[in-house]
Amino acid sequence: MRSLLAGPPVRTVTVDGTRAEFVTDPVLVRQILVKDGRNYGKGELFQKARNLSRAGLLAADESVHRHYRRLAHPYLRTAAVAGYAPLMRRIARETVTAWRPGQAVDVQAEMCRLAGAIALGTLLGPLSPERSALLGRSLAALTWEMIRKPLHGKAAARARRQGAAQRLTRAREEFRALIASYVAEQHNSPDLAAGYLPALLADPGRAGCPALTADEVCDEAVMMLTAATATTASVMSWALYVLAEEPLIEERVLKGLAREGDEDAGPPRIGYPLRFLMEVLRLYPPVWITCRKTLSDATLGDHALPAGTHVLFSSYLLHRDPERHPDPLRFDPDRWLTTRPSAQDASYIPFGTGAKGCVGESFAWRELEILLGTIMTEWQLALPPGSRVRTAPDTTLHPRRLVMVPQPR
Numbered sequence: 001m002r003s004l005l006a007g008p009p010v011r012t013v014t015v016d017g018t019r020a021e022f023v024t025d026p027v028l029v030r031q032i033l034v035k036d037g038r039n040y041g042k043g044e045l046f047q048k049a050r051n052l053s054r055a056g057l058l059a060a061d062e063s064v065h066r067h068y069r070r071l072a073h074p075y076l077r078t079a080a081v082a083g084y085a086p087l088m089r090r091i092a093r094e095t096v097t098a099w100r101p102g103q104a105v106d107v108q109a110e111m112c113r114l115a116g117a118i119a120l121g122t123l124l125g126p127l128s129p130e131r132s133a134l135l136g137r138s139l140a141a142l143t144w145e146m147i148r149k150p151l152h153g154k155a156a157a158r159a160r161r162q163g164a165a166q167r168l169t170r171a172r173e174e175f176r177a178l179i180a181s182y183v184a185e186q187h188n189s190p191d192l193a194a195g196y197l198p199a200l201l202a203d204p205g206r207a208g209c210p211a212l213t214a215d216e217v218c219d220e221a222v223m224m225l226t227a228a229t230a231t232t233a234s235v236m237s238w239a240l241y242v243l244a245e246e247p248l249i250e251e252r253v254l255k256g257l258a259r260e261g262d263e264d265a266g267p268p269r270i271g272y273p274l275r276f277l278m279e280v281l282r283l284y285p286p287v288w289i290t291c292r293k294t295l296s297d298a299t300l301g302d303h304a305l306p307a308g309t310h311v312l313f314s315s316y317l318l319h320r321d322p323e324r325h326p327d328p329l330r331f332d333p334d335r336w337l338t339t340r341p342s343a344q345d346a347s348y349i350p351f352g353t354g355a356k357g358c359v360g361e362s363f364a365w366r367e368l369e370i371l372l373g374t375i376m377t378e379w380q381l382a383l384p385p386g387s388r389v390r391t392a393p394d395t396t397l398h399p400r401r402l403v404m405v406p407q408p409r
């Protein structure tokens, strides 16, 4: 795939029989996402593969999309996220205290459980411990099936034959049914709790964007919870893998964590742990390929793109471009001491950018910092001797299999 960087900045490719323009120039990608962002709708090339709903925030047309984003924003902006920190920390502690010294952990399944429990606890509103456990198990199972579903091509066909698609559908139906029963209860409750899901239920809609039906609220909740879980789980898995492979980096992250103390408030600083996470997100961006579709005729560099043209770009590739990231394959958190992510181009976009970039970015940074701190201060995770971890570019970019052995610090 990296050979694409050497070729023309825009080239035609075919994905599962559909023609698309693959863009590798970071300036042109920024033009698509920011300057001309309103002329590029959500592309649907991978939507089915990612098992995403076709309504709501992820897929909606422009004005409806803006409405849903405005609804989500109060629950995901930095100030709200600061309030979630104690809960995030408690859930993280509860999960890692269940680990046993020397007993292998399936890291990705565990990170799905952890990120899923945090998403449920923060975004749904109050849950009984029983319901929280039931939803948590179901969301973790769904997310793990989603993460490893191949996006297209031969791998997707093979997965279909092996029943992966059916497993994913079953997991989605099960989780959706649990959410639906919760939504029905909330719907009939005289006092709606505070939180993102209750806000969706209470939203009266507006001109051109009618109030959501209970069914649509369920779809939206499933979308938000899985978007929050699959991404964070993949990033944390890579983070733990890198720490096991790079003892000197691990030592510096630990020292950095000790210096940063235990604060809940304030914006993240570019200390070593944060630079480490930035570097994990550079080399292992979970949303590694993204698409858009022109809403009307457009021009991109020397290319005329008629309305309806599919456009693809890959953060994985942009983040490994040697022109923008010297010695790109080297894991070097200190590169972020002298370089900041550019506001002129899209050379570093783990969360995307522009009006359709990640609405959960502040949430994700806080969560990643807390998970990293909680896990690392309690446990050192090692790879079993001889294990080889391979990259799987599926729905998210994730380690194909990651089993690690915890030892107390």
Ligand code: HEM
Pocket: 057, 058, 059, 069, 076, 224, 227, 228, 229, 231, 232, 235, 285, 286, 287, 290, 291, 349, 350, 351, 352, 353, 355, 356, 357, 358, 359, 360, 361, 363, 364
């Ligand atoms: C490290 C963690 C995360 C990464 C790397 C990540 C990455 C991304 C990226 C790249 C996009 C934009 C895709 C595009 O341009 O088409 C996106 C969109 C989105 N993300 Fe995240 N995300 C993360 C965590 C979260 C969390 C924690 C939440 C919710 C709490 C969330 C909710 C969403 C939603 C709802 C969208 C769609 C936004 C829209 O269409 O306006 N993400 N994410």
